[in-house]
Amino acid sequence: LAKTTQPISMDSYEGQEVNITCSHNNIATNDYITWYQQFPSQGPRFIIQGYKTKVTNEVASLFIPADRKSSTLSLPRVSLSDTAVYYCLVGDVTGGATNKLIFGTGTLLAVQP
Amino acid sequence: ETGVTQTPRHLVMGMTNKKSLKCEQHLGHNAMYWYKQSAKKPLELMFVYSLEERVENNSVPSRFSPECPNSSHLFLHLHTLQPEDSALYLCASSQTAGGSYEQYFGPGTRLTVT
Numbered sequence: 001l002a003k004t005t006q007p008i009s010m011d012s013y014e015g016q017e018v019n020i021t022c023s024h025n026n027i028a029t030n031d032y033i034t035w036y037q038q039f040p041s042q043g044p045r046f047i048i049q050g051y052k053t054k055v056t057n058e059v060a061s062l063f064i065p066a067d068r069k070s071s072t073l074s075l076p077r078v079s080l081s082d083t084a085v086y087y088c089l090v091g092d093v094t095g096g097a098t099n100k101l102i103f104g105t106g107t108l109l110a111v112q113p
Numbered sequence: 114e115t116g117v118t119q120t121p122r123h124l125v126m127g128m129t130n131k132k133s134l135k136c137e138q139h140l141g142h143n144a145m146y147w148y149k150q151s152a153k154k155p156l157e158l159m160f161v162y163s164l165e166e167r168v169e170n171n172s173v174p175s176r177f178s179p180e181c182p183n184s185s186h187l188f189l190h191l192h193t194l195q196p197e198d199s200a201l202y203l204c205a206s207s208q209t210a211g212g213s214y215e216q217y218f219g220p221g222t223r224l225t226v227t
Contacts, residue, residue: 032213043117043203043218044156051213087155092212100171101212103156 004088004104011110018075020107022088025069033064033071034089038106044087048073075109083111116140117219119204125225126194134189134222136204142217144210145187147179148203150221156203162187163210194226 005023012018024033032051036044048055050062050071061074075082085108091101117138126132138145147159161169162181176198178190187204201221207214 034212034215036216041201041221041223043205043221044216045218046215049213049215090212100169101158103158105155 003102004090006086006088006104006107008105009108009110011112012078013112014079015077018078018082018109018111020073020075020086020088020109021070022073022104023070024088024090027068027090028092031090031092033062033068035060035062035071035073036087036089036103038085038087044103047086078109078111080111080113083109085109117204117206117217119202119219119222121222122220123223123225125227126191127227128194128196130194131190131192133191134202134204134224136187136189136219138185138187138204138206138217138219140206140217142206142208143184144207144214145181145184146205146207146216147187147189148205149200150203151197151200160189161210168210191224194224196226199224199226 034049035047037047038044048057048060048062050064052064055062063072085106087103087106089103120135144163146161148156150156158171159173160179165181176193180188201223203221204219205216207216
């Protein structure tokens with residue numbers, strides 16, 4: 001199984017850059033790395049996805065080293081509204097997939113004023 | 114508006130009841146998913162449908178029965194549930210079934226089994 005490991009929680013202040021790292025040592029060749037954000041009592045929301053190197057969109061950047069055994073979600077200049085749980089996700093959903101699609105325990109990011 | 118709706122948003126049922134959860138996606142996607150999220154636990158993938166065919170069943174007890182009549186609708190039929198089945202049940206859809214496709218989640222149904 002593509003088990004992912006993330007810090008349980010992180011604290012930050014408004015305006016800071018936050019980097020959340022996820023470890024996925026047994027990632028398979030075909031697996032993508034996807035990050036989701038979840039607020040209490042809501043469904044997760046897609047943030048960013050990548051396969052290798054660096055990906056950037058309007059809300060975040062994703063850094064993936066060459067061995068792909070880890071990834072880092074970077075949130076620039078966080079605000080109070082970024083307080084949420086962040087999940088790293090790898091794997092696939094088909095029966096023949098090497099790694100089943102599994103959400104890890106997530107990282108609770110708490111942004112202070 | 115996420116494009117994925119779920120009803121009801123809250124449900125309380127006894128262990129002998131039969132109820133159904135409904136999910137509808139308005140995104141033209143071909144894959145739909147059911148997840149369970151218990152308190153302080155990660156999301157657990159329960160079922161995956163691709164073009165109305167079930168492609169994944171993660172050892173879910175038979176008291177949970179999914180149904181996908183078309184690519185826009187997904188149901189989860191519940192019967193003889195246990196208190197430990199109380200959780201947030203989330204539906205999601207994606208363009209195609211697979212880990213490389215962004216999933217769009219609904220708001221979830223908060224289920225309490227008494």
